[in-house]
Amino acid sequence: MTLKNFKFNVIEKDSYARAGLIETHRGNIQTPAFMPVGTQATVKACLIDDVIKTGSEIILSNTYHLMIRPGVDRIISAGGLHKFMNCKLPILTDSGGFQVMSLSKLNKVDKEKGAIFNSHVDGKKFILSPEESIRVQKGLNSDIVMIMDECPKKTTDYDLINKSMELSIYWAERSKIAFGSNPHKGLFGIVQGGLFKDLRIKSLNALTKIDFDGYAIGGLAVGETQSEMFNVLDDIKEEMPKDKPRYLMGVGTPADILGAVKRGIDMFDCVMPTRSGRTGLAFTWNGRLNIKNNRFKSDNEPLDVNCSNLSLNKYSKNYLNHLFNTNEILGSTLLTLHNINFYQELMSAIRENIKKGTFDKFHDEYIDKL
Numbered sequence: 001m002t003l004k005n006f007k008f009n010v011i012e013k014d015s016y017a018r019a020g021l022i023e024t025h026r027g028n029i030q031t032p033a034f035m036p037v038g039t040q041a042t043v044k045a046c047l048i049d050d051v052i053k054t055g056s057e058i059i060l061s062n063t064y065h066l067m068i069r070p071g072v073d074r075i076i077s078a079g080g081l082h083k084f085m086n087c088k089l090p091i092l093t094d095s096g097g098f099q100v101m102s103l104s105k106l107n108k109v110d111k112e113k114g115a116i117f118n119s120h121v122d123g124k125k126f127i128l129s130p131e132e133s134i135r136v137q138k139g140l141n142s143d144i145v146m147i148m149d150e151c152p153k154k155t156t157d158y159d160l161i162n163k164s165m166e167l168s169i170y171w172a173e174r175s176k177i178a179f180g181s182n183p184h185k186g187l188f189g190i191v192q193g194g195l196f197k198d199l200r201i202k203s204l205n206a207l208t209k210i211d212f213d214g215y216a217i218g219g220l221a222v223g224e225t226q227s228e229m230f231n232v233l234d235d236i237k238e239e240m241p242k243d244k245p246r247y248l249m250g251v252g253t254p255a256d257i258l259g260a261v262k263r264g265i266d267m268f269d270c271v272m273p274t275r276s277g278r279t280g281l282a283f284t285w286n287g288r289l290n291i292k293n294n295r296f297k298s299d300n301e302p303l304d305v306n307c308s309n310l311s312l313n314k315y316s317k318n319y320l321n322h323l324f325n326t327n328e329i330l331g332s333t334l335l336t337l338h339n340i341n342f343y344q345e346l347m348s349a350i351r352e353n354i355k356k357g358t359f360d361k362f363h364d365e366y367i368d369k370l
Helices: 048-053 063-068 072-077 081-085 097-102 130-140 158-179 197-210 226-236 254-262 272-279 309-314 317-325 329-356 359-366
Strands: 007-014 017-024 027-031 033-035 059-062 091-094 105-110 114-118 125-128 144-146 186-191 214-217 246-248 267-269 281-284 287-290
Touching (some): 007 329, 027 329, 059 063, 063 072, 063 091, 063 097, 063 125, 063 130, 091 097, 091 130, 097 114, 125 130, 158 186, 158 197, 186 197, 214 226, 254 329, 272 281, 272 329, 281 329, 317 329, 329 359
Parallel strands (some): 033 267, 059 091, 091 144, 144 186, 214 246
Antiparallel strands (some): 017 027, 105 114, 281 287
């Protein structure tokens, strides 16, 4: 059977905001899109079928975590990541570069060998090269593959950022060669360069010459302010390829998403809705609520009376407060699903407003509210 090729089209624009469609052989993804994070082959506390019912059309998983546990060979033996976790949706896998820098006991970054590190789980030594990252992601059989890059921690050291960016370009070239010809999958490059406009442009220009199926903006969501992040997006929005999807990695809050869409971003991922769901923080159209607060003990209204999806409007804030204050697992499940559902409602509203030409009005109404 011939698999459908990876494809992206912009359907409608409203200034820089874009509504589009990514086509994969496992299904289509309406953009702007939010990807729930399933780092270790699960969206924490949720059945994948329930995640699909929220309107999610793609999820994210992670090379670093899966190569450590359970190991790529074990997932290959199960028939790939989709069969392993019973997921019908397209899956994007991060290359593992960010986690190598942030989680592992990093021994060394070698230009030729890659990242040499010890697992944060058991101390076992690993070498993650651009070629090995691509090999692992091919073994996982993900639908969108990310190149191996170096993601330095937030710094104002220009020379350090420049050196890291040059290394990422070299690894991008090697990643593209290792990926080979896979027209039914997408390979995304990752733009680095910190908060420096000239380095971001230099990185982007080098990546577009290599030619990828999509372009991610990396090196953000590492401690910079929202205005600094928006400045970076403003710096490169005119230079980003018009016919390829644009992915802002690790972002973010609803307000972050609104501001980034305004600057031309098509794809997002973040642990925010799921992690917050497990700790009692709910996202709503009226702002955020800490469901553990005593004021909800007598509130018998649901978080959102209009949300009939997954019967979420059948559970009161009073009940959710009780679940969290007694550490019942169901509380985490219900609030995580509520938050993912809210994020997908937000993305749907963003797409509709772009198509109607009213995105700026929608942005201004909610940017400071959510």
